[in-house]
Amino acid sequence: MEQELSGRASVRRIAEVLDLSDDDVLRALGGGWRLTEDPLLSSYSGGWFVTGEPMQVLLGVGGSTLTLARVGLRWGGPGTVSMHTTEEREYAHEDVLYQPELLGEAVEELARKTRRTFRWCRTCRTVNRPEDMQDRLNCMACASEYGGAVN
Numbered sequence: 001m002e003q004e005l006s007g008r009a010s011v012r013r014i015a016e017v018l019d020l021s022d023d024d025v026l027r028a029l030g031g032g033w034r035l036t037e038d039p040l041l042s043s044y045s046g047g048w049f050v051t052g053e054p055m056q057v058l059l060g061v062g063g064s065t066l067t068l069a070r071v072g073l074r075w076g077g078p079g080t081v082s083m084h085t086t087e088e089r090e091y092a093h094e095d096v097l098y099q100p101e102l103l104g105e106a107v108e109e110l111a112r113k114t115r116r117t118f119r120w121c122r123t124c125r126t127v128n129r130p131e132d133m134q135d136r137l138n139c140m141a142c143a144s145e146y147g148g149a150v151n
């Protein structure tokens, strides 16, 4: 079992898989990536990384290609949520090197689109993904923490 991979270690891993330098990866894709091991994500030799809090953009890396996508979540049952990709965009490993601004814009656009779906919880005053909201005003954590007391 691997340690949770995030921060600089994630950037290093992505760079290794794509056979590029850390700086190339940072310039094109930025930081904040953490390794995710959701079995429902289609297999990619280098794995899938996710960025943003709450989660906004997914990055899949293989040797010669990479995929950027928005994060989709689906409830599989009580307390079980699975991740999938939407709006996938595939790039070649050279794009990281020669078109960093293209990738940077794609990450920003996907993140922006996802952020537009986020909701505000009036009880704990945090931003949440729509899947994590119990109703229009309260997140699920608050609904279970405070029960019927929240309106």
Ligand SMILES: [Zn+2]
Pocket: 121, 122, 123, 124, 125, 126, 138, 139, 140, 141, 142, 143
């Ligand atoms: Zn809340």
